Amino acid sequence: MLLAFLQTGMPTEKSSSFHPRSQHVVSRLSTGRHIHTSPRWFVLCFACASPTFCRAPRRSNGSFPTMPPILGLFLLISTTCFLQATDGAKSQFRFPTHRTVRHPSFNFRSKRSMENQFFPAFMTEEMMADEGSGGKPKDIDVPVKHATPRTPARRTEVHVPEQTCPFTCQCQPKLIQCSNVRFEEVPEKLPAELEILDLQDNKITEIKDDDFSNLVDLEVLILRNNKISVIQPNALAPLVKLQRLYLSRNALTTIPPNIPPTIMELRLHDNYIEKIMKDSMKGLNHLICAVLGSNPLSGDAIAAGAFSDMAKLAYLRIAETNITSIPTGLPGSLKELHLDSNKIKQVKKGDFANLVNLIRLGLSANEIETVDDEAFKDLKHVKEIHLDSNQLTAVPPGLPDLKKLQTIFLHNNQISKLSNDSFCSLKRNYKRVMYTVISLHNNKLNEIPQNTYSCLNGRGSLHLGNS
Incomplete structure (x- = not known):
């Protein structure tokens, strides 16, 4: 019974590997352990020491004799019990000071977006372009490849x-x-x-x-x-x-x-x-x-x-070759077509048939002399056309009908004449094109009609150097 009494009343060490308020933080008290002390310690100490104290002989005048060795042992036991009890009480109410360590399962980078990380650093701009x-x-x-969210797991080296x-x-x-x-x-x-x-x-x-x-x-x-x-x-x-x-x-x-x-x-x-x-x-x-x-x-x-069977083809570049005409049968899915620096001499009607999704057209640095009427008719969504560095003598027809056209490059040509409707439609109740860039520098312009650029955006730019 005494052994059971001692086991229930002795200090116990409480496991504190993880802080009770967080599963990601390892907390350890600066003292190394929590101490829980029972009032039974006082009862045990008094039961062991008080009989000896009570049986100590008294002098004839009623006073206690000089402290015997057994009394010193009693005081030692009592003092030890008191200090142990008070220290345990303090440990129960004191706010634990601890050091914080990241749990292996906690990875603060796990929420970081992996978007645009498909290509490694060694894949340079030169290679991609x-x-x-x-x-x-x-x-x-x-x-691009996206990372699939996963439940955080223990970090392992692979x-x-x-x-x-x-x-x-x-x-x-x-x-x-x-x-x-x-x-x-x-x-x-x-x-x-x-x-x-x-x-x-x-x-x-x-x-x-x-x-x-x-x-x-x-x-x-x-x-x-x-x-x-x-x-x-x-x-x-x-x-x-x-x-x-x-x-x-x-x-x-x-x-x-x-x-x-x-x-x-x-x-x-x-x-x-x-x-x-x-x-x-x-x-x-x-x-x-x-x-x-x-x-x-x-x-x-x-x-x-x-290329006609490629239903998803959106970007096609065939530049710096010796082709003399625009390839036929291009898929309607195209959004960008780049045919720069070739030997193309003419843009014919039907060359861009079915290209209703085309946004950007590059025909720079060819040998284009003429553009047929309605050659751009099917380009309903085109925003940018490059016809610079060719041999054009007039602005290509049909530009005012391209309602989403914003940028037109016609510099480094042989254009010598402009009309009021070269870029802007003169029709009433007609949605007008609002250009942001019209480039005409390095041409042979002698006269510019007054309303030629009436549909240029207020913040747009007009390039007329050396014209």
Whole structure:
């Protein structure tokens, strides 16, 4: 009984690994433990010491004799009990001072948006942009990979096994970067879970059928600025999840065969491609962005309807080639069409048929002399037209009918005459175009009619230098 009494009345240490008010904070008292003291300590001490005190002999005058050793023991026990009890009482009411440590499951970055982090830092502006024409898509929404919200879990380190990381490369989970390491062929034994593979700026000359045979999860393949002249027929077929393929600045003479139908972005500029056949890009129904400039395309090298089956194509650039006419059969999904720095001589009626969603049209630095009436008739939503650095002698007809047109570049031409309705409609009760930029500098203008720019926005700009 006495043992049970002592066990219930002795100080106990209460676990305090986590603060009771937060599951993310580890709190530990500065004293190291909580002490809970029971009043039974007083009863125990008095029961043990008082009999000896009461039986101590008295002198004849009634006073106590000199303190015997047993009395000193009694006082020692009493003092110890009192201090222990008061210290326990204080510990129950004192506000615990503690140090704060983040619990492993708490990750304050978990709420950070992962949007726009699909492309790693090594994917430079030069790689993303069209080196041949110096531009990149605007207003084109190419889907990017988003992080899926997950329940916070214990932080664990994940490393790519050393045997799967090629020598001189930099490896992270699902990403391998082997740029500018002088590889002459695709490295072997790449991990099957790879999603991004960067092999740009090397000396690879050929892509073999089995180079990517196990990369079924690959989404981005970067092969720009190599010396690739041959891609074997089934080399790209295993890449069933591929979305972006960068093959610019190589030595290809044809569009690679069997490009996966999941592809959304294809860059083939700065190669030696001479023809684009109707079946060259067949089945690419998910393609959004295609860049094919700086290739030796000439005359009718682009077959009619070569892009007609691409229902999602929004951005097409074929710049710095020798084509002499606008490709026919372009899909109605196009929002940007860039045909700058070619050899186009005329814009004909029907060249832009069905392009009702086109927003931006680039025809700069060609050899355009005439634009047919109603050539722009179908461009219901166009906002920006580039016709600078051509050989135009008059403002193209039909501009006042383009009700959403805001910017027109006509500088560096041979325009010598303007009329009142060159840019603004003279019809009554007719919605007028409100321009923000009209560029006419470096032309041969001698006279400008008074109402030529009446529809220029109040904050817009008019460029007339050297005209």
